[in-house]
Amino acid sequence: MHPLNVLFVAxxxxxxxxxxxxxxxxxxTLNLPLRAMEGNETYLSSEKGEIGGVNHFALWPLAQAAQSCFGSEDWPSNITAPQSWIEFEVEDITVASEQMISKGYYLLVxxxxxxxxxxxxxxLSPEGILIGLTVTPWLHPEKID
Incomplete structure (x- = not known):
């Protein structure tokens, strides 16, 4: 099986x-440069380079995380509600997904x-962090045709 190759924290x-x-x-209070995304007043985020050390920092409402994972604004009561999220940019999303399944992780998406x-x-990680393995085209401008 191919190794999972994390490129960076997205x-x-x-x-x-x-x-x-x-x-x-x-x-x-912290004066972070966060602003609402167009059409979504409660998802506040920064752009790449505005906060050193991270490509994207955002306050993600639980209802929106639930919608992303389950298609409903309600987080299922039988699954631990996450306190934070992190996304790791990977080289190959198919390989990464297969790796997680082979290691026994339950994929929400x-x-x-x-x-x-x-x-x-x-x-979800063992600590209850909502982890995303992603391929984000705009973070790789050299690969966009």
């Missing part, structure tokens, strides 16, 4: 349960192409 952030409290800390063009596989 993004990180807390999964929020109170938009107002999280915005107060991260935007108003398996190699799905999101409407914005990112390919993603999601699962």
């Amino acid at each position: 993004g990180f952030g807390p999964i929020t349960q109170s938009h107002e409290k999280s915005q107060s800390l991260y935007v108003n 398996n190699n799905r192409v999101e409407p914005w063009g990112q390919s993603v596989t999601r699962f």
Whole structure:
């Protein structure tokens, strides 16, 4: 089997349960350059290079994480609700997904192409972190035709 090859951390952030409290800390107190994405007032994020050391930092509401994983705004009560998320950019999403399955991880999302063009596989870590293995075309401008 091919090895899973992580290229870099593509993004990180807390999964929020109170938009107002999280915005107060991260935007108003820590002064992070976070702004709402077009059409989504509660997903606050930075752009590449605005916060040193991370390509994308965002406050991701739990309801939106649940929608991404389960197609519903309710996180299932039988699955631990995550406190944070991290995405690892991988060389090959198919290989990465197969590796996770072969190691016994339960995939919440398996190699799905999101409407914005990112390919993603999601699962929970033993610590309860929502982990994404991704291929994000705009993070590789040299590969875009």
